[in-house]
Amino acid sequence: MPPPADGLDPADWAEFSALAHRMLDDMIGYLRDARDRPVWQPMPAELRAELRTPLPHAGEGAAAAYADFTRLVVPYATGNTHPGFMGWVHGGGTAVGMMAELLAGALNANLGGRDHAPIEVERQVLRWAAEMLGFPLDASGLLVTGTSIANMIGVLVARTHALGPAVRRTGLQGAPLVAYAAGSVHGCIPRAMEMCGLGLDALHMVPTDAEGRMALPALAAAIAADRAEGRAPFLVVGTAGTVDIGAIDDLAAIAAIARREGIWFHADGAFGALAMLAPALRGKLAGIEQADSVAFDFHKWAQVPYDAGCILVRHAGAQAATFASEAAYLRRETRGLAAGTLWPCDLGPDLSRGFRALKVWLTLKAYGADRIGAVVQESCDLANRLAARVEAEPELERLAPVPLNIVCFRYRAPGLDGAALDELNREIVADLHEMGLAAPSTTVLGGRLAIRAALVNHRITDADTNAMLDGVLARGRARTGRNAPAGGA
């Protein structure tokens, strides 16, 4: 079939418009009625098989393709739009964010470079991010897929800062660089060390204190020991909100040590950095504004739809010194579309880049930073009330402090301990998932399996955390053959 004169555009725009409006109404309903669905349900094998069919050579048309989306995909999505979703650290998305994806899709802008408004939108978002964190407004930065890649960019900039731009030509040449992070650091930091060619062994894990924060005397001792043995400390990573319990390293003290030692301080604030928008929480992050670089996500606590991460680098020039390179086909002009000196492609690994800035920009403009801050505060208040109920239930045990929005606990049963208790709690969590009731996740704390409820989604209420806890108690009792205590829940 020869293509029509206007390429892939609809032959009948009115017909397309009717379909598009139906898609829009369906998805508005999807968000409006989020709590009427199961949180999650497993995908039936026969439907999964339909997603393993070969490349379609003849198109079936947009309406038929959309029908398959509705049937095969929508009911079996992750579930993080649902207020019962409390696993890992997932944002809930918003109606405005959803529309932003549509608007960005229509413009189909490439934000690798050149001179156009979408790049100015990204720059404004980055200045807002700097303002949020107390960074200088001329800090450089980039929106990226997530904190994993933002952290990797931070590690690379720190490496180039330590060894000078010549390292880009020569490679490490055995430079004995070492970095530091607390044992509670997110797994993407060790992975960044691997991917940057620095090697996992060059990341020295610092023990944590009783609150899950980096033990600072141990950090200072590790740096001194490494120097004595001829190694070159170049980077310390502090975390604002650890992934397991939400602990916040003493960022001001880390900044002071880094300054004294002349090493780069990178802060991983994946979700915790957003606490800067909540006045009562901001103090916990004191020192983040002194970091040399900071990575965080808009797709977690800021509720921007996936994916939207951010890297900010304090020292103008350090990021470009790590990534910028010249290519004839990317030549910069003084006027026209190819104008501009520094393009986003000079600040990170990607050349072609989508307009993910738009959904951040529209979210911040539509709701305002204070409203996002109120969501962050409410998540923490909910977590405190959940923790109080965990403590009040004799069958439950809290397993970690609750500095922010994460509550780690477990069901306990007389006569069960060690591996049996771990297994019981693992089964309880899987039961809740399969019932579609709630979706907490698990972690391991001090060798014990914990049920972990991370309250991130802006739709979560006390009714949702109570339903989750009631579910844990009910499944715990069912699995251990216990009755509910008289007069109890």
Ligand SMILES: *Cc1c(COP(=O)(O)O)cnc(C)c1O
């Ligand atoms: C989620 C998270 C990451 C990874 O971020 P992605 O956006 O998933 O790549 C890194 N560090 C911490 C502390 C996190 O919570």
